Amino acid sequence: MTLTLHALSRCTIQAISGGHRRALRRIPSPVAPASTAPLLITISRQRGVATRRSAAATGLVVRSAAVESSVDGKPTSTDGSLTQDYGDLCSRLKTIAHLEGVSGLLGWDELVMLPSGAAACRSSQKEALAGVIYEKKTEPEIGRLLEKLLPKMEAMDPNSAAVVREAERDYKRLTAISKGMAEKMARLESEGYQSWVAARKSGDFSKFAPVLQEWVKLTRERCAIIDPSRPAYDVCLDDFEKGMTSDRLDTIFSTLRASLVPLIKDLRSSGCAPDRSFLEGEWDVETQAKLCEEVAMDLGFNTEMGRLDVSVHPFTGGSHPTDVRMTTRFKATDVTEGLTGTIHETGHALYEQGRSLEYDNLPVNRAAGMGIHESQSLLWERMVALSLPFSNYLHPKLAAAFPEMLKGRTPTDLYAAMNVMQERSMIRVESDELTYPLHIILRYELERGLIDGSIQVKDLPELWNAKMTEYLGCTPTSDAEGVLQDVHWSAGAFGYFPTYSLGAMYGCQIYKEAHRCLPSLDSDIAAGNFAPLKEWLNKNIHEVGSLHATGDELMRAVTGSKLDPQVYLNHLTSKYSVAYKLCTAEEDDSGSVFHFS
Numbered sequence: 001m002t003l004t005l006h007a008l009s010r011c012t013i014q015a016i017s018g019g020h021r022r023a024l025r026r027i028p029s030p031v032a033p034a035s036t037a038p039l040l041i042t043i044s045r046q047r048g049v050a051t052r053r054s055a056a057a058t059g060l061v062v063r064s065a066a067v068e069s070s071v072d073g074k075p076t077s078t079d080g081s082l083t084q085d086y087g088d089l090c091s092r093l094k095t096i097a098h099l100e101g102v103s104g105l106l107g108w109d110e111l112v113m114l115p116s117g118a119a120a121c122r123s124s125q126k127e128a129l130a131g132v133i134y135e136k137k138t139e140p141e142i143g144r145l146l147e148k149l150l151p152k153m154e155a156m157d158p159n160s161a162a163v164v165r166e167a168e169r170d171y172k173r174l175t176a177i178s179k180g181m182a183e184k185m186a187r188l189e190s191e192g193y194q195s196w197v198a199a200r201k202s203g204d205f206s207k208f209a210p211v212l213q214e215w216v217k218l219t220r221e222r223c224a225i226i227d228p229s230r231p232a233y234d235v236c237l238d239d240f241e242k243g244m245t246s247d248r249l250d251t252i253f254s255t256l257r258a259s260l261v262p263l264i265k266d267l268r269s270s271g272c273a274p275d276r277s278f279l280e281g282e283w284d285v286e287t288q289a290k291l292c293e294e295v296a297m298d299l300g301f302n303t304e305m306g307r308l309d310v311s312v313h314p315f316t317g318g319s320h321p322t323d324v325r326m327t328t329r330f331k332a333t334d335v336t337e338g339l340t341g342t343i344h345e346t347g348h349a350l351y352e353q354g355r356s357l358e359y360d361n362l363p364v365n366r367a368a369g370m371g372i373h374e375s376q377s378l379l380w381e382r383m384v385a386l387s388l389p390f391s392n393y394l395h396p397k398l399a400a401a402f403p404e405m406l407k408g409r410t411p412t413d414l415y416a417a418m419n420v421m422q423e424r425s426m427i428r429v430e431s432d433e434l435t436y437p438l439h440i441i442l443r444y445e446l447e448r449g450l451i452d453g454s455i456q457v458k459d460l461p462e463l464w465n466a467k468m469t470e471y472l473g474c475t476p477t478s479d480a481e482g483v484l485q486d487v488h489w490s491a492g493a494f495g496y497f498p499t500y501s502l503g504a505m506y507g508c509q510i511y512k513e514a515h516r517c518l519p520s521l522d523s524d525i526a527a528g529n530f531a532p533l534k535e536w537l538n539k540n541i542h543e544v545g546s547l548h549a550t551g552d553e554l555m556r557a558v559t560g561s562k563l564d565p566q567v568y569l570n571h572l573t574s575k576y577s578v579a580y581k582l583c584t585a586e587e588d589d590s591g592s593v594f595h596f597s
Contacts, residue, residue, distance in 0.1 A: 082152050086160065089145045090362060093167060096136050097361035101319030103129050108317045108325045112309045127186075134182065138175050146171060159364050162547050166363030169242075176226045181218070185492065188215055192490035200485075203478040205461050208490070213457045215492040216450050223451075233451040236495030240370045241502060243550030246448055249498055252565045253441045256501070259569050260438055261471055263576070267421055267434075268473070272581040274416035278409055283402055285330045285338075291401045292328060292342040295394075299346050299380065300534040301326075302353055314341045316348035316377075320361075324352040335402070336418060343385045347377035350534060354542030365545045370496070372551050374503020375510060376541065382433050382504065383511040384525060384533070391415035392526035419579055424474050427485055433504075434576055438471040440501040443486070447494050505568040506551060510541065512567055513559040 103126065110122050146168045153161040192211045199208035223232035237244045267273075293308055301308070306318070311327035318324040326345040330338035351373060359365040367373045384390050388411065395411040406414065425435035428443075446463060449455030455463065464483040469475045476482030488496050515521055518532050525533070540558045548554040552562040577583050 081148070082155060085145050085148045086156070086164075089142065089149065089167065090163065092136070092139075092142055092145075093163070093363065094361040096133060099129065099133050099136065101323075103133065104317050104319045105323075105325075111311045111315070112325075112327060130186070134174075137170070142167070142171055143175065159359055159547060162364040162545075162549075163359065163362050165549065166366075166546055170363065173226055173239075177222055181222065181225075184218060185222075188218065189491050192492070193487070196484065196487060196490035200480050203480040203484070205479040205483055208484065209457050209460075212460075212489055215489065215494075216457060219451060219492055219494055231452065233448045233495065236451060237498065238495075240493075240496050240499050241551060242369055243552060244371075244498070244502070249444060252505075252563075253437075253444060253498075253501075255565050256437050256569065257441055257471065259573065260434065263573060264421070264434060264438075265473070266582060267576055267580045268423065270580045270582060273423075274420050274579060275413070276417035276420045278405060278413075279336060279417050280333065281405065282332055283335045283405070285332055287401050288330045288335055288338045291397060292330075292338055294397065295339065296342055296346045296349075298393075298528055299343070299350065299530050301346050301349055305353055306349055308342070314345050316345050316352065318352060321353050321355045321357065324349045335398075335405070340381050340385060344377045344381040347380035348373060350380070350537070351376040351542050354534075354538040355545060356543040359545070364547055368541075368544070368546045368548060368554050369551050370499040371502035371506055372541070372554060374499055375506035376503075376537065377507075378504045379507035379511050379537075383507055384530075386415075386418055386433065387522075387525065388412065388415045389522045389525040391418065393528045416579060419575070421576065421580075425472050426468075426474055426476060426481060434572055435472060437501045437504065440497050442467045442471060443497040447489070447497065451494055502551070502563070505563055505565055506555065508568040508571050509555060509559050509564060510537075 106122065106126055106129070110119075110126075114122055146164065149164045150168060153164055156164070188211065192208075192215060195208050195211045199205060219236065220232050223230075223235035227235050231246060234245050237246065237249075289310075296308060297303060305322045306324035306326065309325070309327045310329060312329065314326070314328045316324065316326040326349045328338055328342040328345060351367060355365050355367075385394075391411040391414045395406065395414050398414070399406040419433070421434050422430075422432050425431040425439070428436070428439040431439055442464070445467070446455060446460060450457065450460075461479055461483045465475050468482065486497075488494075514533060514536055518524070518536060521533060524530070541554070544554065544557075548557060555562050
């Protein structure tokens with residue numbers, strides 16, 4: 001599981017916790033950049049283009065955070081109370097963001113640097129800080145300010161209005177539940193993780209079932225309080241992907257499943273799987289680490305405002321765009337695991353470092369949902385790193401690091417080996433690009449059934465195994481290999497799983513648009529020039545933040561249409577049909593633009 005630490009309302013940090021980790025390198029604390037002229041983010045009418053324009057160039061100044069907007073020095077509103085109320089709200093929101101930043105650093109330290117004997121102390125520190133943050137977020141004065149500001153949003157510039165919109169959404173969801181329910185959720189998160197660990201270790205789901213049943217019951221109650229007019233699972237989805245519904249997911253996922261299940265069967269029976277044997281062996285971990293750090297920096301990761309370390313499970317966190325922390329891991333027998341994992345986290349980190357400082361520490365400046373955040377990690381990991389142009393870039397670097405690995409092998413050989421589909425895709429986090437969506441669909445169908453009552457907790461292991469057999473052609477031999485392989489449900493994170501596949505689809509559609517806007521993109525990637533793509537993503541995705549209310553709205557602004565799963569299916573069908581010789585590139589009729597071989 002790859003998570004950005006700041007993303008979950010009920011943090012699942014324990015899922016990737018461990019003792020002391022050795023740092024890859026220590027980077028000096030970053031220095032905040034000097035202040036610059038105010039900047040305005042605008043979305044051009046031209047599809048796929050967003051711009052940042054200076055005040056000097058336009059005469060229009062959008063005062064950052066708490067100060068009033070003006071045109072040619074004149075206020076855009078004569079309502080002085082609007083300026084005062086908005087400023088007061090922003091001041092409170094910034095304080096909360098600073099505290100959440102500290103919480104993020106405590107979490108990062110726990111997973112990367114904390115001595116194992118300090119775990120209990122850190123837990124108490126985090127609990128105390130969480131209480132302070134909760135009180136700050138739910139203080140009545142924020143509610144009163146929002147009541148004043150909501151009717152006046154039309155008088156605000158789009159970014160300021162988005163600050164109010166997002167703050168109101170957060171406040172409504174937090175204050176809907178009682179302090180007692182919040183405390184119960186915190187207790188269940190701790191108990192859930194411990195029971196999940198014990199159950200997974202023994203391979204016995206019955207040890208986890210009671211606390212999972214409590215989570216299901218509590219989640220239904222919480223959803224009914226937040227919005228009794230909507231299906232409970234839709235309320236869960238809204239925690240992670242604003243505006244998404246189960247009906248929409250049913251349509252998207254049924255389309256994916258109907259195409260992918262038979263395609264996977266055809267590929268497995270083709271007898272034409274590419275050779276990846278030359279990637280197998282023992283590869284020095286220190287050398288892998290140096291290579292991965294070099295690649296991350298080539299992609300654009302700024303080591304003056306971030307760092308790369310090692311943890312049990314890769315993640316990205318930190319406290320601010322100028323302080324982004326990511327981790328990776330390495331496997332001596334598989335150089336691709338550390339490489340693709342690092343590239344994945346670099347995608348998250350580039351999003352974090354690319355956020356605009358104009359609305360610093362305000363809700364409009366955060367990511368536009370977990371699906372969009374995942375789109376950035378998966379765009380770099382799969383659309384870029386699994387392409388032939390990237391293999392042309394990577395081949396000489398990998399050959400220099402491990403000369404014996406690529407002796408007599410071409411970039412095309414490397415590309416083919418990087419895209420081999422697993423014969424037995426049992427574990428989600430180890431699955432390939434093609435089988436991964438079916439892992440997500442399986443989890444979506446089960447967790448939705450749990451929340452709507454059509455599936456009982458006790459039946460999960462049997463249903464899990466049956467769906468694995470039907471969708472992926474393999475059956476778990478134990479609960480640890482099956483229903484207990486993921487930590488999400490132990491934290492009550494129902495609705496999170498779909499964001500992984502939504503992110504893959506968003507990423508594919510965004511990358512297709514980047515190709516349209518950047519005609520030399522393939523040759524740039526092959527030459528190791530990633531700056532054009534990074535800058536395009538900065539302008540169109542990262543700096544825009546949560547200006548748009550939903551992922552679909554952002555997709556319309558960037559690509560001209562809402563999320564279209566067919567773009568993703570065309571990519572997968574074309575790529576793997578050609579790679580496994582079901583057809584040639586000339587014979588492919590998928591309509592995909594992604595012919596990388």
